[in-house]
Amino acid sequence: MLLDFEQPIAALEGKLQEMKKLASENQVDVSEAVKALEEKIKTLKKETYANLTRWQRVQLSRHPLRPYTLDYIEGITDKFIELHGDRTVRDDKAMIGGFGEINGRSIMFIGQQKGRNTKQRQNRNFGMANPEGYRKALRLMKMAEKFGKPIVTFIDTPGAFPGLEAEERGQGEAIARNLKEMFMLKVPVICIIIGEGASGGALGIAIGDKVMMLENTWYSVISPESCSSILWRSWDYKEQAAEALKLTATDMLQHKLIDGIIKEPLGGAHAEPEKMKAILKKKILTLLDELDTIEPEERIMQRIEKFSSMGVVVEEF
Structure with a gap:
């Protein structure tokens, strides 16, 4: 394509x-x-x-050949054991997680997973998790904390599933609880946006010591199409909406909403997926080495302070 x-x-x-x-x-x-x-x-x-314009980067983030969460996990780990279920309702296929090993070190990997074809997309619900997906993610985070293992999350979702049944089962509460609990995790937490980072569906697994974005990804409270449909009652203005939202990795870094940008191979992650996996693996190990030098209580305080300062404006007269 x-x-x-x-x-x-x-x-x-x-x-x-x-x-x-x-x-x-x-x-x-x-x-x-x-x-x-x-x-x-x-x-x-x-x-x-x-x-590239902001809309063009949004298009790249959705490229059908772009690596998804499982592609990265399988590409950077020596072995991976997927864990299932939230122990309450069911196993949400849109949210995957489990222990992976890199160079002998165990890491808990969690992320949204999209599908490559129609059947897979339906099975994965287009990467839109239900409440049980976020509860599964939290269960796995707590398990990682119990065993002293670091957590790496991969964010790639057009948003949490907005269906009536999801709201009936407490979608908002599940995401809110994740936000609260992730602030207090005693183990290192690295969050990486690998594709789309939309709304609370992305934020539900994106509270970490280091929040990174791949070069051709986006992170925003709303997608350009949805923003356009609200403001102009049409999707025809999605390009203008993307420009107004300032949702690219560069925009996020300028506003101090993320901690860094991970460069992609020329042409995007889908152009050289193996090279992208190698880059990501190296970055994860570097960040973990950095976070290992910080005491848990200090990491938690830094995490809280970082997110608390977002959006704060100080006017000098």
């Missing part, structure tokens, strides 16, 4: 493949022309991805 702004790059790459094919079939040396075209493609890629 190609996005609109990727079409010029794809056209040049097509020409490059044709050139190589013709050279191979006719045994003609076109190495200089190939090299020049490869440089042109590389330059165009850099210019294109360095100047």
Whole structure:
């Protein structure tokens, strides 16, 4: 699948493949022309991805080939054991979690999981968790705390499931309880937005010592489409809404709502998924080493202070 702004790059790459094919079939040396075209493609890629609009980054965050939570977990862990159920209602397939091992160290991984095809998307509820999903996440966090294991969460959701049955089972209470409990966890907590970070559905597993965003992701109280439908009664103004919401990783860092941005390979995480997994693994281990040097009580206080200071404005006269 190609996005609109990727079409010029794809056209040049097509020409490059044709050139190589013709050279191979006719045994003609076109190495200089190939090299020049490869440089042109590389330059165009850099210019294109360095100047993406906010809406274009939203599109990249939703790319169907982009790695999801399980892709990252399976790619960065030596072994992973998934745990199921909230011990109250059922096992929510939109929220997954379990212990994974990296270089001999056990880590609790939790995150929203989307699907690749129609059947998987229905099974995973499009990455929109129900109350039992958030209760499962909290159960696993408490288990990690009990055994002194750090927690890493992957956020990728268009929002918590808004259905009537979810509200009847206490969607708001489940998310609110997660927020409260995550502030007080004694183990290191790292939260990483790997795709979409929408509303309380994202925030329900995003209270951590370090909150990071991949380069081509977004984090906001509402999606551009929903914002457009509320303000203009139409989805046609989603691009303007994205600009107004200032929802990219760069915007979030400027407003001190996250702690850092994790660079993606040129072209996005879906262009070189294995490279992206290696980058993420290295970053997680670096952050854990940093957090291990801080005493639990101090970590908790820093966590509370960080989130408490968000949105506070001081006027000097």
